[in-house]
Amino acid sequence: MNSSGFKRMLRRAIALPTLTMVALPFILAWQVGTAAPPAAAQGKKTAAKTKVNPKDGLTYVWIEPGTFQMGCSTGDTTCSADENPAHQVTLTKGFWIGQTPVTQSAYTKIAGSNPSNFKGDQLPVEKASWADANKFCQSVDMRLPTEAEWEYAARGGVAGPRYGETDAIAWYASNAMEKTHEVGQKQPNAYGLYDMLGNVWQWVADYYQRYPEGAQTDPKGPDTGTARILRGGSWKDVDTFARASYRNGSMAGFHIDDFGIRCAGN
Numbered sequence: 733m734n735s736s737g738f739k740r741m742l743r744r745a746i747a748l749p750t751l752t753m754v755a756l757p758f759i760l761a762w763q764v765g766t767a768a769p770p771a772a773a774q775g776k777k778t779a780a781k782t783k784v785n786p787k788d789g790l791t792y793v794w795i796e797p798g799t800f801q802m803g804c805s806t807g808d809t810t811c812s813a814d815e816n817p818a819h820q821v822t823l824t825k826g827f828w829i830g831q832t833p834v835t836q837s838a839y840t841k842i843a844g845s846n847p848s849n850f851k852g853d854q855l856p857v858e859k860a861s862w863a864d865a866n867k868f869c870q871s872v873d874m875r876l877p878t879e880a881e882w883e884y885a886a887r888g889g890v891a892g893p894r895y896g897e898t899d900a901i902a903w904y905a906s907n908a909m910e911k912t913h914e915v916g917q918k919q920p921n922a923y924g925l926y927d928m929l930g931n932v933w934q935w936v937a938d939y940y941q942r943y944p945e946g947a948q949t950d951p952k953g954p955d956t957g958t959a960r961i962l963r964g965g966s967w968k969d970v971d972t973f974a975r976a977s978y979r980n981g982s983m984a985g986f987h988i989d990d991f992g993i994r995c996a997g998n
Contacts, residue, residue, distance in 0.1 A: 780924040783828065787872040788838040792828040792997070793924050795885050799823075802883050803943055804977055805893045815977045820947040821880050827996050829877055829885050832915035832926045833857070833934060834868065834993040842871050849989040854914040856932045856992045862960040862984035865935040869995035876937040877996035879979075880951050882963050886928040886976045888921030893975040894929060895921035902930025902974045908967035912990070929974040932992030933962040940981040959983055966990035 781794040803818035804811035837853035839860075840846045847859040860868075869875050877885070888895045895901060896919055903913045908930070916926040928934075939957025953961075959981040965973035968990055972978070982991070 782831065782924075785872055785874070788834070788842060788995075790834065790838050790872075790995075791831040792874075792995075793831050795827055795829055795881070795923060797823050797826045798884065800884050800887060801891065802880060802948075802977070805891060805975075808893045808975070808977070810893075810972050810975070811977065812979070814942055814979050817943055817945060818977075819943060819945070821884070821951060822947070822949045823880060823884055824950055825998065827877070827881055827998055828874070829881065829925065829996045830994045831920075831924060832994075833932055834995065835915055839868060839993070842868060847987065848912075850912045852914065854916075855912050856915055856927070858912060858932050858989050858992050859987045860935070860991050860993050861987040862935050862982070864987070865993040866937075868993055869997075872995065874995035874997040876935055877994065878950075878952050879936045879938040879961050879963070880948070881996055882934065882936045882994075883976055885923060885925060886921070886964065888923045888925065888928075890922070890976075893977060895976070898929075898971045898974055901928075902965065902971075903927070903967045904930045904965060904974050905968055905970050910968070912967050927964075929964050929976070930969075931967055932964075932990050933966050933980065933988075934964050934992055934994045936961050936963055940979075962991065966992075 783792050785792060799820060799822040801818050802821040804815040833856040835854050836846050836848050836857045839857040848857050849859055866876055899907055900919045902918060912931055918926060920926045921928060938953030938961050940959040940961050941954050941957065962980045962982060965978060
């Protein structure tokens with residue numbers, strides 16, 4: 733992994749005690765609805781299908797299956813070596829993904845504690861390790877998205893490095909004022925997803941590896957490894973990191989004040 737990636741995370745890493753999830757009673761009935769297509773969703777004729785998960789109280793958006801180019805966007809001169817080779821990926825199954833990163837209110841409701849440095853119910857939870865993220869998602873009957881699912885969702889059907897102008901869609905070093913911000917305040921992508929870029933990094937399920945050659949179908953990454961992958965950039969990072977193809981990684985036990993969570997499910 734390049735020096736601005738995994739090594740950067742190692743320099744910022746600190747130890748994390750294992751969280752104990754608190755079991756809470758909930759009515760297991762999802763509220764189904766639709767979300768109006770955002771302005772960025774040009775050409776879309778139907779609203780996004782959404783559900784509210786009664787366990788965490790968060791809204792999830794249905795993403796249809798499809799094919800896209802994963803990795804360095806055509807014409808993007810800022811790509812790192814591990815964003816190449818760009819390759820075709822086909823996702824044969826649709827999936828749910830959080831409309832926003834997991835909020836502190838949702839996390840505390842399930843975990844019974846809030847590890848975040850910046851406190852606020854609608855702020856994204858941060859200082860979450862991969863292990864925390866994985867446990868939280870499983871506790872609300874979801875899972876972490878695969879890296880391919882995350883990038884497909886983050887692009888929102890856009891082939892370029894971002895789904896809009898950076899200042900309009902992301903909290904990053906130049907506009908975040910050295911802190912996180914409440915979720916859902918910036919413009920969403922065409923799938924109605926907020927904060928896919930900026931605010932907090934988002935863990936995905938995969939172990940880190942260099943991309944394989946050739947087209948892939950439903951990739952899930954290697955079976956074993958030493959580092960997990962984070963996507964999206966954060967409030968403390970430069971705009972180069974706030975790109976749909978940018979990859980970063982950390983050991984699963986590390987937790988930083990811009991490591992967050994976004995869950996997915998089938």
